[in-house]
Structures are given as C-alpha cells and as structure tokens.
Amino acid sequence: MRQLLVSYFAILVLSVAGEIEPTEWDEYVKVATDANWKEVVESEPLIMVEFYAPWCGACKQMQPYYDKAAKLLSEQENPIPMAKIDAVDNPTQAGLAGLSGYPTLKIFRHGIMSDYTGSLSRVDGLEDKLVEYMNGQVGLSSEKITSAKSLKETFNKKTLDHVAIVGYFPSEKDIDFKYFLQVADSFRGRFSFYHVNDAPVLESAGYYSSKGAIQVYRPWGGKNFKVMFKGQVFKKSLTDWVLEHALPPVAVADYDRLKLYLQRKLPIFKAIVHTDSVAEEEAGLIAMLTPIQKKFGKKVLFVISGETKDYGHDEDELSKGIFTIEDGKKKYQYDKSSDGDLEKWVEKFTKKKLSVHVKSEKVAEKVKPGNVQVVVGKSFNDIVMDDTKDVLLEIYAPWCGHCKKLEPIYKDLAKTLKNSKNLIIAKIDQTANEVPNKAYKASGFPTILFAPAKDKKPIKYEGARELEDMVAWLKEKATVAIVEEEEL
Numbered sequence: 255m256r257q258l259l260v261s262y263f264a265i266l267v268l269s270v271a272g273e274i275e276p277t278e279w280d281e282y283v284k285v286a287t288d289a290n291w292k293e294v295v296e297s298e299p300l301i302m303v304e305f306y307a308p309w310c311g312a313c314k315q316m317q318p319y320y321d322k323a324a325k326l327l328s329e330q331e332n333p334i335p336m337a338k339i340d341a342v343d344n345p346t347q348a349g350l351a352g353l354s355g356y357p358t359l360k361i362f363r364h365g366i367m368s369d370y371t372g373s374l375s376r377v378d379g380l381e382d383k384l385v386e387y388m389n390g391q392v393g394l395s396s397e398k399i400t401s402a403k404s405l406k407e408t409f410n411k412k413t414l415d416h417v418a419i420v421g422y423f424p425s426e427k428d429i430d431f432k433y434f435l436q437v438a439d440s441f442r443g444r445f446s447f448y449h450v451n452d453a454p455v456l457e458s459a460g461y462y463s464s465k466g467a468i469q470v471y472r473p474w475g476g477k478n479f480k481v482m483f484k485g486q487v488f489k490k491s492l493t494d495w496v497l498e499h500a501l502p503p504v505a506v507a508d509y510d511r512l513k514l515y516l517q518r519k520l521p522i523f524k525a526i527v528h529t530d531s532v533a534e535e536e537a538g539l540i541a542m543l544t545p546i547q548k549k550f551g552k553k554v555l556f557v558i559s560g561e562t563k564d565y566g567h568d569e570d571e572l573s574k575g576i577f578t579i580e581d582g583k584k585k586y587q588y589d590k591s592s593d594g595d596l597e598k599w600v601e602k603f604t605k606k607k608l609s610v611h612v613k614s615e616k617v618a619e620k621v622k623p624g625n626v627q628v629v630v631g632k633s634f635n636d637i638v639m640d641d642t643k644d645v646l647l648e649i650y651a652p653w654c655g656h657c658k659k660l661e662p663i664y665k666d667l668a669k670t671l672k673n674s675k676n677l678i679i680a681k682i683d684q685t686a687n688e689v690p691n692k693a694y695k696a697s698g699f700p701t702i703l704f705a706p707a708k709d710k711k712p713i714k715y716e717g718a719r720e721l722e723d724m725v726a727w728l729k730e731k732a733t734v735a736i737v738e739e740e741e742l
Contacts, residue, residue, distance in 0.1 A: 279321035282328050284337035288346040294337055296365035300391055302384070303360050304338040305348060310356040316374070320357075323384035334388045361391060361439075368440040371510060395438035396421070396447035402458035405450065409471050411479050417500045418471040421449045422461035430466060430487040437492045444514065445500050468492070470499045493517075504543045506536055507557035515555050521581035522555045523600065528572040529560035535575070546597045553604050554579065578611070579603050587611035613688035624672030626665055627680040631687035637680060638705050639691065644732050645705040646715075648681040649689070649696040657700045660719050667724055669739065676707065676734035707733045 286294040286303060295301055304320055306313040324336040341348035341356065351360055351367065359370035372387040373380065399405045399420075409418060419438070423431040431449065438447035450456055461467045468483040475481070481499045485491055497518050507515060515522055525543060527535045539558050547556045561572070577588035577596065586608045593599045602608050614631025621627050629637050629647065638645050648664055650657035668679035682689065689695045693712050694703055702715040713731060717723045729736045 279325045282324035283321055284335055286337045286339040288344040291347055295362050298335055299363060300334055301362050302336045302388055303362060305341040305351055305353055305356065305358045306338060307342050307356045308340060313357045316357055319380035322381035326381065326385050327388060363439060366436055371443065391442065395442045396435055396449045399448050399450045399455060400452060402455050405455055405459060414471055414473050416473065417445055419445055419447045419496060419500065420471065421468045422456055422459060423449060423451055423466040426451050428466065433487050433489050433492060434468065436489050437496060440493065441496065445496065474502055503547045503551055504540045504556045506532055507559055512557065515557055518555060520555050521579055522557060524578050524580065525558045526561050526576040526578065529562050532560035546600055550600050550604055554600060585611045612690055615686050624669045626668045627678055629680045629682040631690065634690050637678065639710055641708050641710060643678050644676055644707050644734065645678045645680055646728065647703050647705060649684050649699065649701040650681060651685045651699045652683060654699040660700055663719060663721055666721050670721065670725060671736060671738060673737040673739060677732060677736065704731050706731065
C-alpha cells in the first residue's frame, strides 16, 4: 500500500541529533520505565503513553504539544494522566508495544493496551486534539441496553443506520464480557458496541443462558443482517471476527477506515477516483464491484479511495478511475486496454498470474554518448541492471536544491567521459518513479550510486560533488578503464 500508515497515511520525520530537551510543561508528563511500569501505567484506569527515541526528530517536534496536553488534562475536574517512555532504554515495554516507528502513542487501561487512532499532525492545536481524544476515552466503550423495548428499537432492521456489535452476558463479571470490553476499547469511535446484562432483557432476546452470545448487526447485510460470533471469546479472536464481519464488503475508505481493512492482512483492491468525485462515483463503483467482491471477497478486500495528484497520480488517470491491488509492498495496476475484463484481472491476481506494477514516467529515449541518460521505473532494470555496463546513477528529486546545484557538474561529467564506452551516466527522479531494486532506493537527495558491471552491487559515492573528484573516483571503481575526453 502507499505505505499508508507510513506514506499513504505518513508523517514527515526529520532526524535531529541529541537528546529531547524538556519543555516548561514537562513536569506534567509521568516518566515510565521497565522498572516502574506497574506503578506508573498498570495502576491507572486510563493513561496515554508516548513511546519515543531520544534521537527522533519527530518526537522532538511533537513534545511541546504532548506536554501541553498533559498540563491541560491534569487541570481538569477529572484529571487524566499522560506518560512517556524512552523505548531505546526500556526494551521490554517497547517490545510488548509492537512499535513500528517513533513517536507511537498507546492507550492503557490498567495495563491493557489499545492503539491511539487520532491525529499526530504537528500543527497548532494538536494539544487540544489530544485532550479531546483522551476525554473521549472516559467511561465504558460499550453502551448498556436496559430494557427489552430499547433492545428491539435499537436493533430494528428497518431503522438501524450503523454497524452495531452486541454482547449478551449473564453477568458483568463474566470473563467473556471482560474481553468484549477490551475489544470495544480498541474500536472506540469506529464501531458502536452495546451490551445486555439484565435478566429480563436477556430473556426477551432469547439469550438467558450461562454462555450468552455476541452478534453484529449490519444495515447493509441484507439476509445476513445479523451474524453470530462462534468460537471461544478472546481479545484476538473477537477482534478478527469484528474486522471480518463489521466492515462493508465494498466501501469508501478514508484514512481511518483503511487502517481497519489493513488489519485484516489481505490484499486490497482499490478503486481510486479524484477526491472531489467520490460522492458522485460511489454508488456506481459499489454496484460494479459488488459481484466481483462476492466471488473473490475471501481472498481480496475491496475499497473505494478518494485521492489527488498529491498521491503521485496523473490527473487524467484519476478522472477515468484507477484500479489497483496492493499486496503488502507489491502493487498491481489494471490497464483496460491490455487487461480486458476487470473480474478476470482480479481472478488472475488470485492465481498469481499478474506482473507487479512499477510506478514510472514514460520511458525516455536512449541518448548519445556525452549526455545524461534518463532512467524511469520501467527502464531501470534494462539500463541500471545491465550487467555488461558500469552505471553511475544519480537519484534525485526535482525540488532538491543540492540536486539542482549538482546538475551542471553531472552534465559535464557525462560529457567528459563520453568516450568511456562501457560507462553510462544516468539519473532517476525517485519522486516520480519507483526504484524496483531495494538496494538502489535513496533516503535522501541527491544520492549517487555506482552499479558495476557483472555483480551490480551498488557502491555509494560520498566524495566531493566536483568534476575532478568524481572522475578520479570512477577511475578507481570502473570495471573497464575510464577514458576522458582530452585523453584521445
């Protein structure tokens, strides 16, 4: 996926050396460690914990907002604590939290963890968003149904307008009810949870037994309006069941909903249209995709996504609609002119008969010696990975100031070495093209890599970006002797 959650859903991380400096509100944030975890975190009915790394630039940027939020929450009539833990120095709790980056916020209720699902955009007002989010975590995450009349009216098939997960438990001390509330906490604000404990209401529903029951009611379910949970109730098993049955078979997926689909760990078919066209296109796309979903829904999830050119799409493509399947880091894109019927294309995916899609500009023409060869996603393997040629590759971004400064020097390099028949001087815009080989992906711009003939293991150039220095370095690394223009 568009590294959603990382790049679809990503926050820009700027690494800055040094420790995180305390703010004037730092005193309001508790400091948790592996040693005091029970005292600081597990003793609290509700607490937010920030997992950070001392060197993390994004953590430093967020710190003032986090500390301000802690101050505001501490001054409420019903205070809610906030804490932080150095994940580097406290590997036990960091490992249990399953971190994938920094900073990561988690919510704990007497040590039971759930994800923070709110905003982390570091803009003015983030502290207020954190306060609002934590106040929204107060109280039970499941609403109690106290009468048979309310039960009947709330879950009426004709009037229910939202997904509802309902638990019927003979006692609030029931262990299944404990797990039910933990799952409800993890989906707070995303799905609506209800529970029934009173004997008369349980009897009216036909669930007055020692075991109880859990059901999901779905307004879009048709004949399957109501689905019963089967199996032993644990947090994971119930979470998986909710994700399987509470998400619509085909639906518009914003950032938050897409994260829910991603939790199912299945490939995702995305019908991508321009953000401004989602409302207009939704009904037609659902009608078109529903028959395909019914056939392949156990292997592929189906969503509709509103995106813009900022996601790297061409405006003309967006206007026509883009169909992709994203399977982990692999992406497949439908081309009507060559792939034909959409349903058959999805079927080919399920049978592993599709080729991975590579984001790419139009393949550039081959240039004459003395010029810089433009490489794009589709031509990367043909040019850079040609094991008969040495290739010097500049990986750049159009907006990069250092890249612009290098450009005339790089052109002179190609001209100077035009008689080195075994050497290609090339460049690729990584913002517009996918680099198919992970070893050649850059984390900063410009990055200059040398791909020697035969083994193609990239060697990074880290010298001065001057013509003489680059020529001298290439003479050392080239597999065939370098010939400068003036040597002939």
